[in-house]
Amino acid sequence: MADLKIKALHKHYGPVHAVRGIDLEIPAGEFTVLVGQSGCGKSTLLRTIAGLEDADAGDIEIAGERVNDVAPKDRDIAMVFQNYALYPYMTVFDNIAFGLRARRTPKSEIEPKVRRAARMLAIDHLLQRFPRQLSGGQLQRVAIGRAIVRNARLYLFDEPLSNLDAQLRDEMRGEIKRLHQELGKTMIYVTHDQVEAMTMADRIVLLREGRIEQAGSPLDLYERPATGYVAGFLGSPAMNFLPATVDEQSSGPAVRLTPTLSLPLPAARRGALEARRGGALTLGLRPEHILRAAGDDAREGLVRYSALIDLVQPTGSRTYATFRLGERDVVAELQSHDVSRPGEKLDLALDMNRAVLIDPETNRVI
Numbered sequence: 001m002a003d004l005k006i007k008a009l010h011k012h013y014g015p016v017h018a019v020r021g022i023d024l025e026i027p028a029g030e031f032t033v034l035v036g037q038s039g040c041g042k043s044t045l046l047r048t049i050a051g052l053e054d055a056d057a058g059d060i061e062i063a064g065e066r067v068n069d070v071a072p073k074d075r076d077i078a079m080v081f082q083n084y085a086l087y088p089y090m091t092v093f094d095n096i097a098f099g100l101r102a103r104r105t106p107k108s109e110i111e112p113k114v115r116r117a118a119r120m121l122a123i124d125h126l127l128q129r130f131p132r133q134l135s136g137g138q139l140q141r142v143a144i145g146r147a148i149v150r151n152a153r154l155y156l157f158d159e160p161l162s163n164l165d166a167q168l169r170d171e172m173r174g175e176i177k178r179l180h181q182e183l184g185k186t187m188i189y190v191t192h193d194q195v196e197a198m199t200m201a202d203r204i205v206l207l208r209e210g211r212i213e214q215a216g217s218p219l220d221l222y223e224r225p226a227t228g229y230v231a232g233f234l235g236s237p238a239m240n241f242l243p244a245t246v247d248e249q250s251s252g253p254a255v256r257l258t259p260t261l262s263l264p265l266p267a268a269r270r271g272a273l274e275a276r277r278g279g280a281l282t283l284g285l286r287p288e289h290i291l292r293a294a295g296d297d298a299r300e301g302l303v304r305y306s307a308l309i310d311l312v313q314p315t316g317s318r319t320y321a322t323f324r325l326g327e328r329d330v331v332a333e334l335q336s337h338d339v340s341r342p343g344e345k346l347d348l349a350l351d352m353n354r355a356v357l358i359d360p361e362t363n364r365v366i
């Protein structure tokens with residue numbers, strides 16, 4: 001059964017239409033990530049679910065019950081905010097225990113619950129400290145502890161890691177995911193960071209301007225984006241986009257980038273373009289689908305291209321190489337030692353089996 005059901009939800013702030021018709025069902029136990037650019041309505045949606053904002057239209061159901069008119073404290077929701085919102089004059093113990101006391105939990109139950117949550121988050125040695133005596137990462141753990149100590153039906157996180165430095169963020173991503181596996185609770189996690197969304201989610205809901213652009217498992221969205229927007233949002237370095245036209249070759253439709261450069265498609269991809277001959281097209285190629293050509297590689301769909309590399313960016317595990325393809329600069333994600341310096345000529349293979357073909361009028365994937 002869906003733990004949370006949202007139907008035709010709208011929210012305005014004066015003239016700003018922040019949430020523009022969201023329909024969403026979240027099954028019990030799922031870890032859902034709401035992701036999208038800053039300002040797309042993620043926090044508004046989360047706060048409306050929590051009851052901190054009133055919906056202008058639509059329904060919010062929790063466990064089958066409409067909660068639009070239920071007070072936040074009675075919605076059985078625990079929330080972690082970006083700014084932690086801890087009480088400065090309370091110890092860590094009292095901060096974590098606060099929600100339990102407010103709900104009149106018997107005293108004998110409070111201490112074991114707080115200690116268990118603190119142990120899960122490795123802050124059990126900090127229980128007598130005050131927030132000012134803690135690092136950013138420790139503060140974040142206390143804020144998470146305060147939410148998970150409660151036996152709520154739904155746990156909401158609003159960009160909880162964005163104040164942490166990169167290394168700590170990586171670490172906490174794994175910890176929150178593990179926490180979800182241990183607790184098996186329904187969690188909704190908001191972030192603008194596509195890496196967080198990809199690595200943490202059971203299901204990603206990608207928002208754009210107050211609407212759902214696409215929802216699905218991380219690899220679903222990554223490998224089968226519905227629109228050019230989704231294709232460009234997920235992935236780092238981002239997908240390369242090239243303006244093109246549908247060209248007719250003896251083998252069937254191909255992707256023409258310039259008068260002198262046309263990329264043939266494998267047989268399985270040609271059908272989609274039959275009806276679009278001569279029409280405009282955007283070709284999407286992920287950096288990892290541009291490979292260093294191997295001498296004997298004759299696999300269907302690999303198109304050889306002799307590239308003049310003009311920028312080389314090693315990350316250690318991979319090297320990003322920029323070169324001109326058609327009228328655009330594109331990035332290839334190569335093996336670390338495939339390329340060493342700008343100015344080098346390199347035989348590459350473009351994997352057209354994985355190419356994303358986009359209708360430039362509608363921005364929908366063909």
Ligand SMILES: Nc1ncnc2c1ncn2[C@@H]1O[C@H](COP(=O)(O)OP(=O)(O)O)[C@@H](O)[C@H]1O
Pocket residue numbers: 013016018036037038039040041042043044045
């Ligand atoms: N309290 C508010 N008053 C007026 N406008 C707001 C308020 N909160 C958010 N907004 C506007 O609503 C839109 C969505 O904001 P928000 O939900 O905070 O986005 P996100 O969390 O995705 O960054 C933005 O245009 C933002 O400026």
Ligand SMILES: [Mg+2]
Pocket residue numbers: 042043044
């Ligand atoms: Mg926000």
